[in-house]
Amino acid sequence: MHAYKIAPWRVQRQWVGSALLAVVALAMIATLYLDVTSQAAIAGREIQELTASISASQQVSADLQTQLAAITSARVMEERALALGFRPMETGEAEYLAVPGYSVLEPDILSSAPLLHLSVLTIPPEYNESLLEWVDKKIANSARGIQ
Amino acid sequence: MRQQYARRTQVLTAVMGFIALAIIVQMTRIQNSPEAAIFRQQASNYAYELRTFYPDRGEIYDRNGHLLAGNKSVYEIGVDLNIVKDPHAIASAVSVEVGMDYAQVIGAIQNPSADISYVVLADFVDVQQALRLQELKKLLQSQAQEGALGGLTGLEFKSHPQRSYPEDALGSNIIGFVSREGRGYFGIEEKYDTLLAGNPVQALVPTDPNKAFEIPRVLNGTTLVLTINRDLQASAEKILDESLQTYGAENGTIVVMDPRNGELLAMAVTPRMDLNQFWNYGSIYNNASEFNPAISMPYEPGSVTKILTMAAALDSGTASPGTTYLDTGSILVGGALIQNWDEAPWGVQDMTGCLQHSLNVCMATLSTQMGAETFYGYMDNFGFGHLTGIDLAGEAAGRLKIPGDTDWYPVDLGTNSFGQGVSATPIQIMMAASPIANHGRTVTPHALYAMVRDGRQYDVPAQFAGSPISTQTAETLSGMLAVSLESEGSMALVPGYRIAGKTGTAQIPVNGFYDSTKTNASFIGWGPVDDPQFMIYIWLERPSASIWGSETAAPVFAEIAEKTVILLDIPPDSIRQQLVAK
Numbered sequence: 001m002h003a004y005k006i007a008p009w010r011v012q013r014q015w016v017g018s019a020l021l022a023v024v025a026l027a028m029i030a031t032l033y034l035d036v037t038s039q040a041a042i043a044g045r046e047i048q049e050l051t052a053s054i055s056a057s058q059q060v061s062a063d064l065q066t067q068l069a070a071i072t073s074a075r076v077m078e079e080r081a082l083a084l085g086f087r088p089m090e091t092g093e094a095e096y097l098a099v100p101g102y103s104v105l106e107p108d109i110l111s112s113a114p115l116l117h118l119s120v121l122t123i124p125p126e127y128n129e130s131l132l133e134w135v136d137k138k139i140a141n142s143a144r145g146i147q
Numbered sequence: 148m149r150q151q152y153a154r155r156t157q158v159l160t161a162v163m164g165f166i167a168l169a170i171i172v173q174m175t176r177i178q179n180s181p182e183a184a185i186f187r188q189q190a191s192n193y194a195y196e197l198r199t200f201y202p203d204r205g206e207i208y209d210r211n212g213h214l215l216a217g218n219k220s221v222y223e224i225g226v227d228l229n230i231v232k233d234p235h236a237i238a239s240a241v242s243v244e245v246g247m248d249y250a251q252v253i254g255a256i257q258n259p260s261a262d263i264s265y266v267v268l269a270d271f272v273d274v275q276q277a278l279r280l281q282e283l284k285k286l287l288q289s290q291a292q293e294g295a296l297g298g299l300t301g302l303e304f305k306s307h308p309q310r311s312y313p314e315d316a317l318g319s320n321i322i323g324f325v326s327r328e329g330r331g332y333f334g335i336e337e338k339y340d341t342l343l344a345g346n347p348v349q350a351l352v353p354t355d356p357n358k359a360f361e362i363p364r365v366l367n368g369t370t371l372v373l374t375i376n377r378d379l380q381a382s383a384e385k386i387l388d389e390s391l392q393t394y395g396a397e398n399g400t401i402v403v404m405d406p407r408n409g410e411l412l413a414m415a416v417t418p419r420m421d422l423n424q425f426w427n428y429g430s431i432y433n434n435a436s437e438f439n440p441a442i443s444m445p446y447e448p449g450s451v452t453k454i455l456t457m458a459a460a461l462d463s464g465t466a467s468p469g470t471t472y473l474d475t476g477s478i479l480v481g482g483a484l485i486q487n488w489d490e491a492p493w494g495v496q497d498m499t500g501c502l503q504h505s506l507n508v509c510m511a512t513l514s515t516q517m518g519a520e521t522f523y524g525y526m527d528n529f530g531f532g533h534l535t536g537i538d539l540a541g542e543a544a545g546r547l548k549i550p551g552d553t554d555w556y557p558v559d560l561g562t563n564s565f566g567q568g569v570s571a572t573p574i575q576i577m578m579a580a581s582p583i584a585n586h587g588r589t590v591t592p593h594a595l596y597a598m599v600r601d602g603r604q605y606d607v608p609a610q611f612a613g614s615p616i617s618t619q620t621a622e623t624l625s626g627m628l629a630v631s632l633e634s635e636g637s638m639a640l641v642p643g644y645r646i647a648g649k650t651g652t653a654q655i656p657v658n659g660f661y662d663s664t665k666t667n668a669s670f671i672g673w674g675p676v677d678d679p680q681f682m683i684y685i686w687l688e689r690p691s692a693s694i695w696g697s698e699t700a701a702p703v704f705a706e707i708a709e710k711t712v713i714l715l716d717i718p719p720d721s722i723r724q725q726l727v728a729k
Contacts, residue, residue: 044355059306062203062218063274069214069313074381091643091709096718098726 036131195351202345205368209377218308222277225267231301312422320416320439324425337540342369370599374410382710383415394699395691400441406682408609409590445545445570449653451671452566459525460513462620481557503631507565514564528615529579537592545571573684584679587618629676639701641708643719648672650696670700
């Protein structure tokens with residue numbers, strides 16, 4: 001007590017130190033919050049861009065598929081075959097061979113497998129939840145736990 | 148001195164503290180004021196936007212995976228009026244590339260309707276045209292001074308899908324078309340419009356990227372796989388077009404069906420329409436029934452109906468193949484005289500002879516011996532007067548008058564037996580005849596082979612519509628029809644394959660009387676007789692080269708049957724029987 005009386009600045013330094021500690025803690029939380037929210041914003045923007053990209057790719061794919069179908073249409077293929085010197089086969093010209101065990105297979109799946117669709121279930125909460133929402137959720141969960 | 152500084156410090160601290168407190172109080176007050184609630188409400192209105200996600204329309208394939216209907220990108224070209232720099236440059240570029248009227252474009256930009264900031268100049272613009280405009284816009288932007296706007300600033304492009312038909316007019320009557328509003332008309336496009344279109348999904352999309360975009364799952368429309376064989380369809384259409392030229396027919400129909408399960412393999416009609424130019428519909432067709440006469444245009448089929456009368460007679464026990472009768476060339480039914488097609492007597496004939504010579508008197512004799520109740524009972528079971536239920540839009544039912552109808556007369560029992568006074572579509576006659584080719588079981592004709600949705604394929608099973616005759620009757624009649632074709636050396640015969648079939652030559656009723664110079668020539672046939680894998684129907688309207696079905700429709704049948712056995716890999720009977728024996 002005597003030491004504090006002869007050197008009151010010691011008390012003041014404790015106060016200043018505590019205040020600075022609080023400021024540093026707040027600054028760290030703010031930095032963390034800024035970092036997390038900016039990352040979430042970037043991830044969100046990337047998702048938006050990827051969605052647009054998927055949509056564009058699907059359109060391009062559909063365009064190419066239609067173009068391919070047009071250049072392999074029955075009329076075009078017949079014209080190309082005739083130009084290459086082929087001619088339609090007559091009934092008597094076919095030769096049939098018995099292949100033991102062979103049976104004509106009908107295709108089971110005629111379309112390609114679908115693209116994976118992103119859905120709510122496939123996006124982890126880390127990518128669509130802010131720090132505050134995470135804190136809210138934790139508080140709500142613990143409150144529920146207490147009840 | 149130190150006290151003075153201390154006092155000053157205390158005052159300064161108090162003032163600063165007061166100011167900080169005032170700021171906090173004010174912030175709290177503002178945050179909780181009624182105005183703040185209004186602002187928060189307004190902000191939340193812009194935090195999300197309600198967006199409708201339209202699925203891509205499902206594609207249509209033939210049974211071998213050839214695309215018959217798909218989607219391609221087209222562009223909507225518009226102008227953002229808020230950032231337009233040079234309306235004249237835009238009008239010039241659009242008028243040159245898209246072919247629009249310059250004055251119309253400049254008028255739309257300079258005199259827009261009130262309160263709009265975006266005006267659509269053109270829609271459904273081809274990709275190449277839109278890309279050229281986009282390149283020009285970039286070029287002008289790159290040539291502009293640094294920081295300045297290019298001449299086409301404000302010109303906007305939005306791509307969206309449009310229906311496309313890579314095979315143009317091939318199978319147009321089966322496929323139908325989709326209008327620019329996205330609605331299906333005729334054929335598969337109309338029948339399965341809801342399935343193909345899919346379900347649009349409405350979702351609230353956050354505009355704040357912090358709230359990561361939760362993409363709603365939008366399933367594309369169902370993809371359909373048809374039973375149609377594209378190459379056989381192309382061949383049928385080619386043969387039909389050539390036949391119209393050869394025989395001078397006004398129009399025609401060729402239908403190829405698998406009699407074992409009702410799968411349509413080809414359905415060629417005239418006229419056809421390039422589905423990519425569906426707006427020409429009005430100039431090609433006079434009414435909707437002309438789009439696909441095979442299912443929507445009933446007509447008097449004539450003698451092809453005799454196979455059904457014979458089937459009824461055999462099945463009911465009224466006659467057997469060896470039953471004979473004396474043909475005197477005419478018979479009186481209901482007070483009216485019915486004569487053979489050549490008005491001549493044919494003497495003693497058995498039932499195969501009746502079919503071979505297509506004797507009207509024989510058929511009228513059989514129907515009268517069966518009696519109206521039995522005869523019309525069989526006709527009803529064969530499906531006359533009913534829809535077949537085929538999965539193509541626009542089917543018509545045809546007409547079968549029966550005793551009790553106000554316009555039925557006793558003579559109809561005689562005339563109906565050889566296909567007069569009864570109307571049916573080609574597909575109805577095929578369905579009616581299918582039990583004869585399919586061991587007594589009637590098949591429901593259909594064009595859908597499978598549906599593909601969300602990566603899963605659902606095959607459409609064959610549907611059977613009863614057994615109007617016994618297996619024995621069916622096989623006996625098939626044999627009789629094959630013998631009758633072989634005995635007369637029919638033009639419908641296909642070398643190497645045993646075929647069963649029947650011609651039809653029906654006079655066309657005009658103003659209540661039959662015009663003997665104008666006929667509908669028909670042929671129905673199937674093969675191979677011991678294991679039928681195809682059934683073909685030919686209908687030529689008003690052929691001028693010959694009025695007879697045996698000289699017009701029969702050779703067309705042979706031609707398409709030859710093509711069918713090649714494309715379906717059906718070996719000649721002798722080879723097939725050897726293969727089966729092994």
